[in-house]
Amino acid sequence: MQTISTDVLVIGGGATGSGVLRDLAMRGMRAILVEKGDLTHGTTGRYHGLLHSGGRYVTKDPQSANECARENAILRRIMPHCIEDTSGFFVITPWDDPDYGDLFMANCRKTGVPVGELPLAEMHRRERVLNPQISRAFEVADAAADSFLAAHTNVLAAREYGAQVFTYHTLIALLRVGDQVVGAVVEDLRTGERKQIDSACVLNATGAWAGKVAALAGVKVTVLPGKGTLVAMNHRMVNTVINRCKMPADGDIIVPVHSVAVIGTTDTFVPDPDFYGIEAEEVQFMLDEGEKLIPGFKQYRALRAWAGVRPLYKDQDVANDRDLSRTYKLLDHAQRDGVEGIISLVGGKWTTYRLMAEDAANLIAQRLGNTQPCRTAEEVMPAPPFERRDTGNHADGPSLHWLGKPLAAIEQTQAYNDLICECELVTRSRLQTAMASGASNLDDLRRMVRVGMGPCQGGWCIYRSSALLYEEHSANADFSIEYANAALLHFLQERWRGLTPVLWGDQLRQARLDELIFAGLLGIHRLRDHARQGGGLVTPE
Amino acid sequence: MQYDTIVIGAGIAGMLAAIGRAKAGERVLVIAKGHAATHWTTGCIDLLDVGAGDPLAGIAALIAAQPDHPYALTGIHAIESGLARLQEICEDGGYPLVGSPQQNLLLPTAAGALRPTCLVPVTMAAGDARQLARKGSGEPPLLVAGFRELRDFFPPMIAANLQIQGFNAEGVYLTLPPLAHAADFSTTGFARLFEQVAFRTDVGRSLRKLVVEGGYQRIALPAVLGIHQAPQIVAELQSICGALIFEIPTPPPSVAGIRIYHLLEHAFREAGGRIQLGAYVQRGEAHGNHLEAVFSEAAAREQRHRASRFILATGGIVGGGLRAIDAHHLIETALRLPLRTPASRADWFFPDFLAQPGHPIFRSGVAVDAQLRPLDAKNQVVYTNVVVVGASIAGCDHIREGAYEGVAVATGWVAGGM
Numbered sequence: 001m002q003t004i005s006t007d008v009l010v011i012g013g014g015a016t017g018s019g020v021l022r023d024l025a026m027r028g029m030r031a032i033l034v035e036k037g038d039l040t041h042g043t044t045g046r047y048h049g050l051l052h053s054g055g056r057y058v059t060k061d062p063q064s065a066n067e068c069a070r071e072n073a074i075l076r077r078i079m080p081h082c083i084e085d086t087s088g089f090f091v092i093t094p095w096d097d098p099d100y101g102d103l104f105m106a107n108c109r110k111t112g113v114p115v116g117e118l119p120l121a122e123m124h125r126r127e128r129v130l131n132p133q134i135s136r137a138f139e140v141a142d143a144a145a146d147s148f149l150a151a152h153t154n155v156l157a158a159r160e161y162g163a164q165v166f167t168y169h170t171l172i173a174l175l176r177v178g179d180q181v182v183g184a185v186v187e188d189l190r191t192g193e194r195k196q197i198d199s200a201c202v203l204n205a206t207g208a209w210a211g212k213v214a215a216l217a218g219v220k221v222t223v224l225p226g227k228g229t230l231v232a233m234n235h236r237m238v239n240t241v242i243n244r245c246k247m248p249a250d251g252d253i254i255v256p257v258h259s260v261a262v263i264g265t266t267d268t269f270v271p272d273p274d275f276y277g278i279e280a281e282e283v284q285f286m287l288d289e290g291e292k293l294i295p296g297f298k299q300y301r302a303l304r305a306w307a308g309v310r311p312l313y314k315d316q317d318v319a320n321d322r323d324l325s326r327t328y329k330l331l332d333h334a335q336r337d338g339v340e341g342i343i344s345l346v347g348g349k350w351t352t353y354r355l356m357a358e359d360a361a362n363l364i365a366q367r368l369g370n371t372q373p374c375r376t377a378e379e380v381m382p383a384p385p386f387e388r389r390d391t392g393n394h395a396d397g398p399s400l401h402w403l404g405k406p407l408a409a410i411e412q413t414q415a416y417n418d419l420i421c422e423c424e425l426v427t428r429s430r431l432q433t434a435m436a437s438g439a440s441n442l443d444d445l446r447r448m449v450r451v452g453m454g455p456c457q458g459g460w461c462i463y464r465s466s467a468l469l470y471e472e473h474s475a476n477a478d479f480s481i482e483y484a485n486a487a488l489l490h491f492l493q494e495r496w497r498g499l500t501p502v503l504w505g506d507q508l509r510q511a512r513l514d515e516l517i518f519a520g521l522l523g524i525h526r527l528r529d530h531a532r533q534g535g536g537l538v539t540p541e
Numbered sequence: 542m543q544y545d546t547i548v549i550g551a552g553i554a555g556m557l558a559a560i561g562r563a564k565a566g567e568r569v570l571v572i573a574k575g576h577a578a579t580h581w582t583t584g585c586i587d588l589l590d591v592g593a594g595d596p597l598a599g600i601a602a603l604i605a606a607q608p609d610h611p612y613a614l615t616g617i618h619a620i621e622s623g624l625a626r627l628q629e630i631c632e633d634g635g636y637p638l639v640g641s642p643q644q645n646l647l648l649p650t651a652a653g654a655l656r657p658t659c660l661v662p663v664t665m666a667a668g669d670a671r672q673l674a675r676k677g678s679g680e681p682p683l684l685v686a687g688f689r690e691l692r693d694f695f696p697p698m699i700a701a702n703l704q705i706q707g708f709n710a711e712g713v714y715l716t717l718p719p720l721a722h723a724a725d726f727s728t729t730g731f732a733r734l735f736e737q738v739a740f741r742t743d744v745g746r747s748l749r750k751l752v753v754e755g756g757y758q759r760i761a762l763p764a765v766l767g768i769h770q771a772p773q774i775v776a777e778l779q780s781i782c783g784a785l786i787f788e789i790p791t792p793p794p795s796v797a798g799i800r801i802y803h804l805l806e807h808a809f810r811e812a813g814g815r816i817q818l819g820a821y822v823q824r825g826e827a828h829g830n831h832l833e834a835v836f837s838e839a840a841a842r843e844q845r846h847r848a849s850r851f852i853l854a855t856g857g858i859v860g861g862g863l864r865a866i867d868a869h870h871l872i873e874t875a876l877r878l879p880l881r882t883p884a885s886r887a888d889w890f891f892p893d894f895l896a897q898p899g900h901p902i903f904r905s906g907v908a909v910d911a912q913l914r915p916l917d918a919k920n921q922v923v924y925t926n927v928v929v930v931g932a933s934i935a936g937c938d939h940i941r942e943g944a945y946e947g948v949a950v951a952t953g954w955v956a957g958g959m
Contacts, residue, residue: 280869284867417692463693464692466698470701474697481701481702492894497892504866505866505867509859509864512940516582519940520583520945521581521790521792522650522654523650524654525895525897526654526655528895530705
């Protein structure tokens with residue numbers, strides 16, 4: 001077994017883990033991150049993509065609100081390519097308490113969340129589809145964020161400072177000598193090979209899985225996994241984040257993300273973050289809530305439903321799950337449990353990931369005798385190679401993610417015949433760049449360049465993508481077509497999981513057409529005996 | 542105008558029924574929302590997925606086991622007669638379908654899998670897996686050739702999957718002839734290119750070069766070798782390059798499927814029938830259990846169509862004949878006929894996308910009697926002058942059973958001959 005030595009082992013490749021990795025590396029500490037899936041495989045890649053202004057928390061969780069407001073400004077500065085400045089509205093619909101508006105404004109001011117009341121005529125001018133019965137509207141600094149791109153960006157920056165990242169590495173054991181955690185054994189899911197990583201400090205940044213990881217060190221951490229279900233709709237019916245102006249509840253936010261709009265979310269306790277389902281009723285509920293903000297919302301086509309599992313840390317007994325603090329906790333297990341060499345970072349939210357990372361890195365630096373200050377709020381990070389594309393000037397036109405931009409680029413170069421994914425305008429060359437950036441399966445490619453995220457959910461592009469994946473690797477004589485077949489079957493199955501809760505109307509018809517193509521015309525299921533994992537690809541269950 | 546028969550839907554089932562009626566001297570109108578699933582399918586005629594076995598024998602067993610299956614209602618004779626009629630239509634159109642209902646063929650797909658089917662266009666016949674070179678046989682490998690510009694056909698993948706199944710195959714991309722610049726490189730765009738003599742001659746010469754260098758005797762190309770003269774184009778390419786050529790169906794739009802539609806349309810018009818596309822039938826008008834008329838959505842108005850008999854050939858969920866209006870309810874879109882569906886949404890799907898034998902929701906449809914008349918929940922005939930054909934009929938997963946065209950042909954023949 002290979003043994004590697006490092007200062008800090010970060011477990012978890014979500015927003016928090018990748019943020020801490022960057023911070024540690026910038027301070028000159030040797031750091032390694034391990035993640036059992038792709039980056040953002042857990043909750044980070046399954047949230048609605050909202051950079052909070054803080055408005056949502058001004059009444060219930062003022063500390064969170066203030067943290068969000070400060071971090072919002074920082075993230076816009078350090079990773080502009082990950083954030084689309086959509087702005088955000090809080091609106092009072094006939095179903096909401098009209099008196100909450102004044103309280104909301106007052107609490108925004110108290111918590112340092114920039115806010116302004118918006119004349120209704122102005123609101124309707126900017127977002128014509130909003131409910132005409134909305135009685136008040138407030139504007140805040142919400143934005144749409146690409147959490148996957150952000151994690152990649154942080155990891156890229158961390159690598160520049162010498163950090164190492166092992167994705168698709170699962171944690172087998174935490175090594176403990178007496179009351180000291182001294183490292184971990186991890187297994188590469190692609191090859192089955194194990195590595196021992198010796199470290200002075202382990203940071204448990206596994207979110208909803210933190211309890212499971214801490215248990216490997218013999219430490220008890222109680223995290224309540226709260227399932228949040230989200231639904232992507234096939235239209236970007238608004239260009240602004242729309243929030244209901246009321247105490248936070250289910251289905252009260254619509255976020256325009258890239259070419260779609262995402263509505264969320266629910267909050268349901270689940271016993272195990274690895275096992276949960278999504279019911280058609282949850283989707284129906286959210287469509288009903290969406291209808292209150294945008295009349296006709298239910299008539300749009302729901303593309304896909306998914307759920308993320310929130311890492312809500314339980315440090316006290318509270319009656320309602322949603323009342324748990326959204327702010328985060330840094331658990332120093334040396335102090336708390338008498339176990340040295342391990343720290344857990346739990347709770348929190350995407351918007352405050354950098355601040356959480358800073359706190360964690362401060363504690364680790366102190367333990368390791370590193371005196372360098374945190375610089376993560378100052379240094380601007382570059383975009384990863386697969387994101388560097390000619391979409392014109394960022395300041396020119398509605399937004400970076402506006403589909404009109406890649407379309408204009410494609411029209412200019414007459415690249416129609418080069419489009420692999422027509423829904424998301426992904427060209428062959430962009431797909432190949434992403435493949436070369438280390439995609440381990442087609443789902444990774446989906447997160448990288450959005451191939452298969454549009455209305456057809458891969459019906460047209462995934463056969464093409466799997467063939468190109470094979471061609472990309474086939475220069476290597478050991479690369480078997482069986483690996484590409486496994487990647488294709490894996491994608492189709494993953495997609496099916498997200499589709500079943502939204503299958504009716506046109507999307508059911510689409511699913512049947514896809515079955516006609518994949519099972520009827522291509523006979524993909526007949527290749528099941530010729531599909532296996534390997535060749536650097538990984539297709540987890 | 543009063544028609545004898547109005548057929549709603551322009552797929553294989555509807556067109557075959559329409560041709561039968563028109564040939565019997567009736568005044569027949571076909572109205573359809575648009576093109577049917579023909580444009581999405583392989584252009585081959587699947588009877589039943591029994592691997593490389595005898596589909597008719599498989600159907601006999603199926604009829605015994607599932608008395609409500611559409612094949613059980615039509616019987617074997619209708620299947621054989623329907624196939625014979627379809628073969629005759631295709632033969633007359635210069636595009637013969639070859640094969641036997643007693644012997645499935647295995648043909649390579651655009652993913653390189655082997656797919657069982659029954660009757661196949663003559664342009665695909667040389668893809669029969671029994672004729673393909675096996676590894677270690679000493680025979681020259683199959684050459685799978687395509688164009689990089691065609692995004693729905695990948696020779697390296699096809700060849701590699703054939704290899705792994707024990708065949709000897711190689712994949713190659715051909716250089717596009719210079720005269721094809723700035724073209725539309727969809728499957729139909731390529732089909733139009735192949736209808737140009739200069740283009741196909743150039744492709745033939747490229748293939749000739751490969752044959753001379755590599756000793757290939759058999760070449761697979763994407764099924765884009767022309768829309769109207771595919772057998773002649775294949776023959777021409779064969780004579781230029783000196784090897785056998787066969788086509789592999791592509792993902793939609795499927796040129797091979799479009800050819801079948803054109804042949805059926807031609808035969809129907811020859812028999813005196815009328816077709817009106819772009820007419821979406823969304824309701825009917827009945828007197829008791831007699832359907833008097835149907836109404837189609839046209840430009841900003843409804844159009845009333847009267848006939849003595851109506852043939853419902855609107856397809857299943859993919860064709861648009863059935864639609865889930867929400868998470869729990871499926872409707873028949875043209876006449877709101879009662880449907881046989883799973884009892885609750887919990888029974889609609891399996892967790893595994895490619896689960897055998899297919900998701901229960903896709904077996905939904907209209908229950909029919911032996912004359913294919915629609916039945917209600919109490920097995921009473923809803924309309925005595927309505928006949929249901931093709932994928933609208935309950936009790937069969939047309940795609941996963943490999944019976945899509947077979948059920949269409951059998952029910953279309955029954956409806957056309959009554």
